Amino acid sequence: xxxxxxxxxxxxxxxxxxxxxxxxxxxxxxxxxxxxxxxxxxxxxxxxxxxxxxxxxxxxxxxxxxxxxxxxxxxxxxxxxxxxxxxxxxxxxxxxxxxxxxxxxxxxxxxxxxxxxxxxxxxxxxxxxxxxxxxxxxxxxxxxxxxxxxxxxxxxxxxxxxxxxxxxxxxxxxxxxxxxxxxxxxxxxxxxxxxxxxxxxxxxxxxxxxxxxxxxxxxxxxxxxxxxxxxxxxxxxxxxxxxxxxxxxxxxxxxxxxxxxxxxxxxxxxxxxxxxxxxxxxxxxxxxxxxxxxxxxxxxxxxxxxxxxxxxxxxxxxxxxxxxxxxxxxxxxxxxxxxxxxxxxxxxxxxxxxxxxxxxxxxxxxxxxxxxxxxxxxxxxxxxxxxxxxxxxxxxxxxxxxxxxxxxxxxxxxxxxxxxx
Numbered sequence: 177x178x179x180x181x182x183x184x185x186x187x188x189x190x191x192x193x194x195x196x197x198x199x200x201x202x203x204x205x206x207x208x209x210x211x212x213x214x215x216x217x218x219x220x221x222x223x224x225x226x227x228x229x230x231x232x233x234x235x236x237x238x239x240x241x242x243x244x245x246x247x248x249x250x251x252x253x254x255x256x257x258x259x260x261x262x263x264x265x266x267x268x269x270x271x272x273x274x275x276x277x278x279x280x281x282x283x284x285x286x287x288x289x290x291x292x293x294x295x296x297x298x299x300x301x302x303x304x305x306x307x308x309x310x311x312x313x314x315x316x317x318x319x320x321x322x323x324x325x326x327x328x329x330x331x332x333x334x335x336x337x338x339x340x341x342x343x344x345x346x347x348x349x350x351x352x353x354x355x356x357x358x359x360x361x362x363x364x365x366x367x368x369x370x371x372x373x374x375x376x377x378x379x380x381x382x383x384x385x386x387x388x389x390x391x392x393x394x395x396x397x398x399x400x401x402x403x404x405x406x407x408x409x410x411x412x413x414x415x416x417x418x419x420x421x422x423x424x425x426x427x428x429x430x431x432x433x434x435x436x437x438x439x440x441x442x443x444x445x446x447x448x449x450x451x452x453x454x455x456x457x458x459x460x461x462x463x464x465x466x467x468x469x470x471x472x473x474x475x476x477x478x479x480x481x482x483x484x485x486x487x488x489x490x491x492x493x494x495x496x497x498x499x500x501x502x503x504x505x506x507x508x509x510x511x512x513x514x515x516x517x518x519x520x521x522x523x524x525x526x527x528x529x530x531x532x533x534x535x536x537x538x539x540x541x542x543x544x545x546x547x548x549x550x551x552x553x554x555x556x557x558x559x560x561x562x563x564x565x566x567x568x569x570x571x572x573x574x575x576x577x578x579x580x581x582x583x584x585x586x587x588x589x590x591x592x593x594x595x596x597x
Contacts, residue, residue: 199218199221199225199228200218200219200222200231200233203215203218203238204237207240210244212241216245220238222234222237223235223238230270231270232266232274235267236263236267236274236275236279238259238260239259239261239267239279239282240282242256242259242260243260243282243285243286246260246289255293257289260282260286261290264279264283264286265316265319267279268283268320268324272320272324280325280328283316283325284328284330286312287312287334290309290316291309291310291313291334291338293305293309294312294313295341297309298310298341303346303348306341307342307346307354310338310345311338313334313335314335316331317332317335317338332367333367336362336365337367337368340368340373342358343358343359343361343362343376344359344376346358347359347376347380347383352384355380356380356381356384359377359380360377371401371407372406374393374396374401374407375397375407377397378394378414381393391411394410394414395411398411403560405560406560408444412451416451416455421451424448425445425449428441428444437486438486439487439492442479442483442486443479443480443483443491443495446476446479446480446482446496447476447495448479449472449476449479450476450495452472452476453469453499465506473499473503477496480496480499484496490545490546490561491560491561491564493542493543493545493546494542494564494567497540497541497542497543497545497546497571498539498543498567498571500535500536500538500539501535501571501575504532504535504536504575507531507532507535508532511529511532533578533579539571539575540575546564547565550565550568551591554591554594555594562595566595569588569591572584572588573585573588
């Protein structure tokens with residue numbers, strides 16, 4: 177998920193003409209003296225008075241008082257901005273055009289305070305708090321059907337981002353209905369739309385035991401983002417979790433019969449067999465290999481090779497290289513399990529080492545090709561492309577180290593460090 181930089185919410189709080197009502201005037205006087213407690217007491221009396229409770233000026237002053245209090249360094253950890261926001265929204269409700277520029281300026285500051293608080297809460301996994309404060313940003317951005325801040329691009333952007341992250345917060349807080357509404361809206365929002373939203377929607381539907389919408393959402397996501405491997409893997413995992421791997425494979429193989437040069441279908445078939453050969457749990461932890469490991473491994477290998485015959489792409493090369501590399505790792509683990517030093521143990525160790533090195537030798541050309549394909553744009557890679565590039569670098573570097581090709585291992589290590597800067 178994206179990380180956002182906290183935005184400074186600084187503005188000068190002006191003290192304009194005195195109000196006609198005595199308590200409002202008193203509050204203004206105390207505000208000018210920075211006697212906030214007395215200013216607060218006076219303005220609270222004004223907004224609770226029958227004479228001035230519907231006076232936009234009274235609420236404007238109240239918002240100004242609370243925002244001025246918030247901006248005092250000693251109050252950095254307070255939430256006076258909440259009361260400021262209530263007051264300023266009340267001004268808009270009572271008289272939309274009242275001191276509009278100043279009210280908008282102050283509402284923008286309130287939105288930033290809420291946004292920063294929401295981000296902090298989200299990072300700390302305090303999702304209930306994040307949900308509330310992201311919602312406040314959205315509410316401000318949507319004032320007057322979004323027209324009030326239509327020209328404020330910064331607020332417009334963070335309001336859209338807040339709606340998305342409010343959806344994420346709702347999911348993590350187990351508010352699935354709220355999350356669904358927000359995420360369905362976000363997936364079609366050009367400002368924030370991304371493949372990850374489909375993954376989160378899939379999680380929501382899974383939590384709600386709605387398999388039909390789960391599969392439909394993943395299918396839509398794959399159509400919208402055909403090169404995103406996470407969506408493909410998510411769909412595959414749904415089938416695997418449901419014990420329907422054979423159904424998925426049959427479905428793909430049937431489709432390939434009618435469209436044998438469709439790289440997407442061939443690649444997905446390879447991933448399906450790869451996942452069957454190398455199963456993982458929901459947290460990504462390796463599970464025991466299946467009894468038919470050699471068979472599904474061979475089918476994954478063939479599917480990846482068939483894909484590369486159609487289209488030679490970085491991620492296709494990477495997956496085949498990774499398949500071989502992971503096979504070598506399994507053999508390496510068997511080598512490490514040998515603790516004896518008898519001639520039989522040494523013979524067994526040497527035999528496994530030869531197998532391991534053979535798998536490494538098979539993996540290396542595909543990993544090197546992946547790196548070569550992506551090298552030119554290495555510093556600008558993002559998302560899955562960046563993960564593919566880094567994965568290839570890590571694996572190739574380890575193979576070179578095992579082969580005692582230290583110059584090449586160092587070269588790939590430097591490439592990896594450059595990407596991580």
